[in-house]
Amino acid sequence: MRPLTWSIFNRRQQTWVMISKFLDHLPLYRLEQIAARNGVILSRSTLADWVGRIGVALLPLADRLTWHLLQRDSLHADETPVPQLDPGNGKTKKAYLWAYRSNDLQPGPKIIVFDYQAGRSGRHAQQFLQDWHGHLMVDDYGGYKALFATARAHPETRLLLEPCIELACWTHARRKFFDLFQASQSPVAQAALQRIGALYAIEAEGRDMSSDERQRLRAEKSQPALTELHDWLQKTRLLMAPNSATAKAIDYSLKRWPALTRYAETGDLPIDNNPVENSIRPIALGKKNWLFAGSERAGQRAAVIQTLLGTAKLNGLDPAAWLSDTLEKLPTWPNSRIDELLPFANAD
Numbered sequence: 296m297r298p299l300t301w302s303i304f305n306r307r308q309q310t311w312v313m314i315s316k317f318l319d320h321l322p323l324y325r326l327e328q329i330a331a332r333n334g335v336i337l338s339r340s341t342l343a344d345w346v347g348r349i350g351v352a353l354l355p356l357a358d359r360l361t362w363h364l365l366q367r368d369s370l371h372a373d374e375t376p377v378p379q380l381d382p383g384n385g386k387t388k389k390a391y392l393w394a395y396r397s398n399d400l401q402p403g404p405k406i407i408v409f410d411y412q413a414g415r416s417g418r419h420a421q422q423f424l425q426d427w428h429g430h431l432m433v434d435d436y437g438g439y440k441a442l443f444a445t446a447r448a449h450p451e452t453r454l455l456l457e458p459c460i461e462l463a464c465w466t467h468a469r470r471k472f473f474d475l476f477q478a479s480q481s482p483v484a485q486a487a488l489q490r491i492g493a494l495y496a497i498e499a500e501g502r503d504m505s506s507d508e509r510q511r512l513r514a515e516k517s518q519p520a521l522t523e524l525h526d527w528l529q530k531t532r533l534l535m536a537p538n539s540a541t542a543k544a545i546d547y548s549l550k551r552w553p554a555l556t557r558y559a560e561t562g563d564l565p566i567d568n569n570p571v572e573n574s575i576r577p578i579a580l581g582k583k584n585w586l587f588a589g590s591e592r593a594g595q596r597a598a599v600i601q602t603l604l605g606t607a608k609l610n611g612l613d614p615a616a617w618l619s620d621t622l623e624k625l626p627t628w629p630n631s632r633i634d635e636l637l638p639f640a641n642a643d
Contacts (some may be wrong), residue, residue, distance in 0.1 A: 308337070309345050310619045316346065317600050318614060318626035321576065343589075350596025352625055357408070357599040359633050360606060361423075362456040364397060364406045368429035369462075369564055371396040371571035372439065374415060375578055380589050390594055391415045392601075393423065396571040398432075400506070400563045404639030405609035407574045409601045417441050424459070432462040432568050435551065443593060463554035464568040465491060483531055483541050490524045500564050510562030517559040525552060574605060608640035614638075 315321045321329075323342045330337040331641040364370065373394050378387040393410040397403065412419040417438030424431075424442070433439045443461040469491045476484035497516045528545050535542040548555060558564040578601075603621075607614040617638050628636060 300541040306619055306622050308335070309349060309622065312337075312342055312345055313349060313600055313618060314615045317597070317604050318577075318608070330334045339502040346600070347407065347593065347596055349622070350396050352594075352622070353599050353603050355630070355633060356621070356638075357602045357637055358438070360406055360602060360637060361408050363404075363637070364395060365424070365427045367397055367401065367403070367406075369398040369401060370427075370429065371398065371432045371565070371568050373434065373568060373571045373575055374436070374438075375575050377411070377578070377594060378413075379413075379591065379594060382590075389414075389418070390574070390591065392598060393419060393595070393614065394571050394575045395423065396574055398563070398565055399570055400509075400565055404637075405606065406639070407571070407609055409575075409598040409605070411591070411598040413591055427428050428459050430457045430462050430557070430564055432464060432565055432571075434464055434467050435547075460557070461554040462557055462564060465494065465555060465573075466567040466569055468548045468551070468555060471547045474541055475544050477538070481496070481541060483535075484544065489527075490520070490527065493520055494524075494566065501562075504562075506562035508562070513559045513562065518556075520589060521556050521559055525549075525556075561575065574609070603638055610639040612638055 311325055312323075315326055315329075323339050323346075326342055327337055327339050342487060369615070371394075374391045375394070377390045377392050379390040382386040389546065390411065390413050393412060395408045395410065397406040399405060410419070410423050415436075417440070420439060420442060431439070431442065439461075442459040444458065469488065472484040472487040475481050476488060494517060497512065497520065500516075501512045504512065528549055530548065532542060532545045535545065558566050604614045604618065607617045621636050621638075624636060
């Protein structure tokens, strides 16, 4: 693969293309049309070549971000399907963009890492996390369950690793009751929503507190509220028909209760998985516009670019300014100082 041309003019064009595609979600054919209207001829093949080469150039930075992320002891994880072109039959197949995000309640820069994989198997999460262990906030997708079950063998050394500790998401639990209320105006669902809302009100009260202060607040208010909610759910469940929608909504929370309540034992664990879900939500808009990834390799390179731009955005940097500056510095930058190029080095 040829090295990138780092002239000021080309660098500005390349930065514009990356920002437009990965943050503004414009497909390459539309960027080709926009450039042509402004008297600049940029073929789609040239644009695709830039995306591929910049993905390769930024890979060492994305790998370093992954290393920093895995030094944290609590993470968010989620995944979203991405259509990928299936050569030979003119159709697409389903690939997945896995996302891993740092915990905002803990110190340090915010990091989001995207990992493009051909499927949704839980082994992809295991391969990414390797020997990492800590608290992992996820939804109830079964692919994560092997991480929490027992100590597991390292894929290379076969030495036993400590299991991850599951954190369950209160937004998902709340959604069961919200959907029930929307469908039937159920008074049980309404009461559950009010009780869950009280948990979030406590979190809002502690938003600007230190970890120690938030832990005391949760011990004083969240833990009693959770105990009361658990008792209410159990008593209400006894009154419901086994296969009713209300029973299913209640069972969702009761079956996950230990994982739902672990956050309240600390001052620095999250109540829900919203931070990572908010980070991947724009991907849905992008999928409607760029339709599919051309190949697994193309998806992986796109994930590298999304990782760097997403992390820059999380840390309050101007992604375009960061990318342009980084593209200028990369060709001669020593690997021993790679951390200085990461999109949080100068963030407040």
